[in-house]
Amino acid sequence: MFKNTKAFSSFSVNDIGKAKEFYGGTLGLEVLESDGMLTLYIAGGTNILIYPKPNHTPATFTILNFPVDNVEDAVEELTKRGVRFEIYDMDELKTDEKGIFRGEGPKIAWFKDPAGNILSVLEEK
Numbered sequence: 868m869f870k871n872t873k874a875f876s877s878f879s880v881n882d883i884g885k886a887k888e889f890y891g892g893t894l895g896l897e898v899l900e901s902d903g904m905l906t907l908y909i910a911g912g913t914n915i916l917i918y919p920k921p922n923h924t925p926a927t928f929t930i931l932n933f934p935v936d937n938v939e940d941a942v943e944e945l946t947k948r949g950v951r952f953e954i955y956d957m958d959e960l961k962t963d964e965k966g967i968f969r970g971e972g973p974k975i976a977w978f979k980d981p982a983g984n985i986l987s988v989l990e991e992k
Contacts, residue, residue, distance in 0.1 A: 875913060878930050879920035880982035886917055889981050893948050894933075925983030934991035938967055938974040941988040945978065953977040953985075 880886040887905055891898035897908040905917040915931070935941040942952060942965050952966025955977075962968045966976045975989040 875916060876931075877916035877918060878926065878984060879918055879923045880980065880984070881920065881923040882981060883917070883919045885981040890917070893945075893950065923982055925979070926985060929977065929985045929987050931984075931986045933986065933988045935988045936990070936992070938976055938988055938990040939965075942967060942976050945988070950978050953979070 883900070883903065883905060887898055887900055890896050890905065890907055899906045899908070903919060907915040907917065909915060933941075946952070946965075953962070953976075954964070954966055955962045955968070959970075960968065961970070962976070966978070968975045968977075973990045975987050977985055977987045979985055
């Protein structure tokens with residue numbers, strides 16, 4: 868039924884203006900605002916819809932992952948742009964002082980958008 872349907876993801880925020888500035892300005896993504904919503908244009912032809920929700924509750928899981936060649940460089944650049952990375956100190960999830968997880972799997976660092984949704988940069992070689 869959906870074999871030839873181009874699916875896309877969406878998530879909510881509580882302030883479209885702040886989201887537009889963050890995703891377009893801070894992260895440098897192509898963003899289009901239309902009908903009170905945002906469309907993020909991501910490499911590979913996948914679009915992501917961001918819609919306003921007055922009673923928005925941030926996701927408690929990672930909603931969007933950005934693969935990068937080097938997590939260290941990405942964290943450094945985003946930190947310069949004002950992004951704050953999450954520091955985790957749990958039994959199975961510990962990040963360093965920069966917010967980078969160096970355990971099993973790829974190096975990864977999590978951060979939040981202005982609405983509190985969790986995003987990540989993860990190293991992909």
